[in-house]
Amino acid sequence: MSWLTVLVVLVVVTAGLLRWRRPAWYWLTFGVTLATLRVLIRYGSVMDACGLTVPPSRWRIAVARMANRPAPESRAPRILRVRPTRTGLVLRLGLRPGQDAFDVAASCDRLRHSFAMYGVTSREIRSGVVELRMTGYDILKRVQMPARVATVPMRVPVALREDGAVHYRDYRTTPHALTLGATKSGKSVYQRNLVAELASQDVALVGIDCKQGVELFPLARRFSALADNPDTAAELLDALVSHMEGVYHLIRAEQRITADVPDAEIAADIWDLPDHLRPTPVVLLVDEVAELALFATKDEEKRRDRIITALARLAQLGRAAGIYLEICGQRFGSELGKGITMLRAQLTGRTAHRVNDESSANMAFGDIAPDAVVAAIQIPTDKPGLAVVGDATGGWARVRTSHTTLRQAVNACNRHAHRTPDLPALARFRPTLPPNATVPAPAVESAPAPA
Ligand SMILES: Nc1ncnc2c1ncn2[C@@H]1O[C@H](COP(=O)(O)OP(=O)(O)OP(=O)(O)O)[C@@H](O)[C@H]1O
Numbered sequence: 361m362s363w364l365t366v367l368v369v370l371v372v373v374t375a376g377l378l379r380w381r382r383p384a385w386y387w388l389t390f391g392v393t394l395a396t397l398r399v400l401i402r403y404g405s406v407m408d409a410c411g412l413t414v415p416p417s418r419w420r421i422a423v424a425r426m427a428n429r430p431a432p433e434s435r436a437p438r439i440l441r442v443r444p445t446r447t448g449l450v451l452r453l454g455l456r457p458g459q460d461a462f463d464v465a466a467s468c469d470r471l472r473h474s475f476a477m478y479g480v481t482s483r484e485i486r487s488g489v490v491e492l493r494m495t496g497y498d499i500l501k502r503v504q505m506p507a508r509v510a511t512v513p514m515r516v517p518v519a520l521r522e523d524g525a526v527h528y529r530d531y532r533t534t535p536h537a538l539t540l541g542a543t544k545s546g547k548s549v550y551q552r553n554l555v556a557e558l559a560s561q562d563v564a565l566v567g568i569d570c571k572q573g574v575e576l577f578p579l580a581r582r583f584s585a586l587a588d589n590p591d592t593a594a595e596l597l598d599a600l601v602s603h604m605e606g607v608y609h610l611i612r613a614e615q616r617i618t619a620d621v622p623d624a625e626i627a628a629d630i631w632d633l634p635d636h637l638r639p640t641p642v643v644l645l646v647d648e649v650a651e652l653a654l655f656a657t658k659d660e661e662k663r664r665d666r667i668i669t670a671l672a673r674l675a676q677l678g679r680a681a682g683i684y685l686e687i688c689g690q691r692f693g694s695e696l697g698k699g700i701t702m703l704r705a706q707l708t709g710r711t712a713h714r715v716n717d718e719s720s721a722n723m724a725f726g727d728i729a730p731d732a733v734v735a736a737i738q739i740p741t742d743k744p745g746l747a748v749v750g751d752a753t754g755g756w757a758r759v760r761t762s763h764t765t766l767r768q769a770v771n772a773c774n775r776h777a778h779r780t781p782d783l784p785a786l787a788r789f790r791p792t793l794p795p796n797a798t799v800p801a802p803a804v805e806s807a808p809a810p811a
């Protein structure tokens with residue numbers, strides 16, 4: 361008997377240790393089975409306690425009465441499917457007549473406590489079917505992206521959602537995006553993640569980094585054009601606008617609309633062009649955008665107007681020419697002068713990292729989802745990289761980027777340096793590389809921090 365006791369104690373201690381030190385391993389070894397059993401066993405009583413049951417229908421009561429059986433009980437939503445995942449459980453429920461998805465959404469916090477899960481969120485799949493996504497532990501504490509994620513051209517995984525799903529940045533559905541956040545909130549790491557993921561795709565990366573290029577220049581080998589000050593940025597943006605016009609000429613030249621051309625073959629954007637003619641899509645990354653909009657002298661004001669006009673034109677017209685904007689900054693509001701709110705309105709994708717005040721969060725979500733504003737303000741300082749993202753349905757979600765170090769991003773860019781396309785219109789801005797290009801990039805991370 362004693363060896364059995366030792367075994368049980370060993371298992372319990374291992375489980376406890378794993379739960380404390382390695383929650384992800386605990387979940388995969390013990391947690392998932394225990395949680396599945398707990399949910400299935402407690403399901404009926406929890407739903408009843410959370411007010412998610414409906415009284416029996418009249419005909420069921422009548423049948424019970426006729427058969428002289430006890431009155432039937434209230435019924436909980438039907439479990440259509442239980443799917444264990446790497447981070448939690450997904451429960452698909454069929455609602456009973458009279459229930460709605462809002463009832464379930466309103467009970468998420470109660471369900472979380474009742475099933476002893478870390479988080480529970482719900483979403484409607486279709487009429488009458490709701491999905492409950494439960495997480496077994498705090499997956500945003502130490503983000504681990506799944507080893508295999510679906511990569512589609514112009515759609516890259518960039519962060520993990522609090523419900524365990526991967527958050528993608530999809531340039532085809534959301535061409536332009538704005539990322540806001542206070543200093544040291546994780547904006548540049550978010551952008552670095554994007555660069556590291558985009559590096560392996562057939563896309564031209566163009567960067568404007570007014571912090572003297574400290575964030576983007578180490579990744580220069582994968583960039584087709586880079587600017588590290590507002591003067592170069594103004595010229596680069598003008599060149600990008602002429603590149604865009606060139607692409608439109610190409611599309612027009614291909615648009616021979618005659619009666620015998622099938623509708624599907626009429627080109628209206630670069631993705632309708634045949635592969636051999638399609639220009640490479642361009643992602644323009646701007647870090648610290650406010651630097652481009654600030655001015656002290658008359659000349660700088662002219663430069664600022666030129667920059668904002670070019671950005672607004674790219675945001676308005678760029679999508680069909682395959683030019684996508686990814687703009688990062690601490691604030692991006694009307695105090696930066698005319699044209700800013702118009703430009704902001706063009707940036708569909710919104711992400712807010714930790715912000716210092718409500719007005720900064722309002723710049724991201726004020727006009728879309730007021731409760732996302734509150735969520736952005738509540739992000740704690742000790743969780744850089746945690747952000748609130750607006751999604752395509754008008755809702756929002758909490759996400760956290762994985763901590764890609766500068767070294768990892770440099771390695772990804774160097775590995776895919778051969779993919780860097782030459783854009784003739786932007787050739788002047790192509791970063792000059794050290795003469796011995798095979799020498800690995802400097803170990804930036806180990807460089808001493810400036811005093
Ligand atoms: N997802 C993450 N997980 C863990 N740590 C992170 C994450 N994102 C950022 N950090 C940490 O936060 C620090 C600041 O991040 P980052 O440089 O991206 O901030 P920032 O918003 O760009 O700041 P600034 O406005 O000053 O440029 C990073 O050095 C990194 O250590």
Ligand SMILES: [Mg+2]
Nearest residue numbers: 547548575647
């Ligand atoms: Mg930064």
